[in-house]
Amino acid sequence: MNIESKVTSAMEGTTHTLKAGVNTSFAVFVKTLEELGGSWIFFMRIIRTFRKTSGYKEAIIQQIAEVSTRTIGTVIFAGIFVGAILVLQFDVMLRRFDAQTLLGGLNTSATIREIGPMIISFLLAGKIGAFTTAELANMRVTEQIDAVESLGVSPIQYLIIPRFFAIVFSSVVLLAIGLSVSVVGSILVAQSFSGMNMYQYISSIPRFAGAWTIFEGLVRSIIFSTIVANTSTYKGYTASGGARGVGKAVTEAAIYINVYIVVANFISSSLLEWIHDLVYWFISLAERFFF
């Protein structure tokens, strides 16, 4: 084998590997786009069906009761620990700057606006999202959804819509509860672990956290809840292939919800910052003209 043929074969090998890599990344890209498009179409289908039809009150209330009673213990448990972790971290950081008086405000603001919603939504993705996906996927693979359809009832109307709106509503409420618990928990941890005076901690909260913070937390909660509800019902509704398919659907639902939440966190953060600036610009403008 002379050197030229060696070089040629090496180049062929490299090209082959590169092609395989490009093909794989292209396949991943196409699959992600498919997922996004499928979820979006499913979401529009839900909204369209909901606007056309009525009479969901009882079914939604029943689902809300089921979802929230199943999840509330876990959310409270996680909320306390999220607040506690953040207090410990911020305490160590602020001690270096000798700015421990700001601990309460910084921690409360970060918990409500940013990290609290994200981590508690990760938990809700596991608890509510995976459960709903498993339930619907099980109905799909045992052909119960087909049975509903063959009886002339729309499965979206009968199965999906009550679950979807129940998850959105109860997730928002559960996130609010979780965030309040984590604020209280962080007060207790600041008192017992980092030796802060409780009143000093509480008195620094209003410097950072106000109506805008709560509004921002609420907007994030609504967005994340919609993501959990839509992705889990979509993955459950489109599952296929026996017990293995159910497991696959649940796993994929958990992953996609987490990735969507992280991306939505970034987008909502930028948008809310922009809206915040806009609102305060208008307020300052109004002040200049009217007062």
Add this chain to the structure above:
Amino acid sequence: MGMGIFDRHLRTLYLAGYLMKRLVQQLAKGPHRKIEIMDQMEIIGIGSLPIITIATGFTGLVMTSEIAWHMDFALSNVSMIPGFTGQFVVRELGIAVPALLMVSKVGASLTAELASMRITEQLDAFKLLKIDVISYHIFPRWAACTVATVCLTLISIAITIIIAMLTAVTKYHFNSQEYFNTLAQFINSWDLVCAVTKSAIFGTVIPPIACAYAMKCEGGAQGVGQATTDAVVTCTLAVITLDFILTAIFSAVL
């Protein structure tokens, strides 16, 4: 009824503890099953890389603007951004976010795989052939998950800090050299040791819990879904609780 649920979870956690003991014993004594571990590392580690990259990249973007907002509000200057971002990423967010993603990616798929093997009676077939499931199936996944979580955590810290630096450079007009100089004052090698320890512990506890729920799974497709849900929730709670305990220990020691 309430006690029944607690009882089930406690039994599963007991099984997880037993699995942990067996896995550590096998790590000490062998067989080490290096080829299977390599295969699993490719599936678990390389397979989770795209998701972790995307998620932590976006986290880095958010972190910088959030911390800048807070700093601007509290101290009305933004020169502290590098130190705060770096500390928060290396100590907390760069570890917790990959660990939680590993729970839903690796933990859920381990449970789904093993649970569907159980309800299709493949585990009974293993028993019949005198093959030890813990040694043959769980051990390679456990070892691979531990190593992969540590590596992915280090990768994610690097990605988050690089993206945070780029955001700071483009949005808040930092100089990249200056950024890294400030960063180096606030982060030392102890922080990285803590990060590696934390992530190794997270990676170690995820597979036994996931596999314990799978081995307790009963009853058809519904059982697989239930087991996966339970495993994800318990692993998430375990990660959050351990995170608190380890943070408390490290902040007391250092």
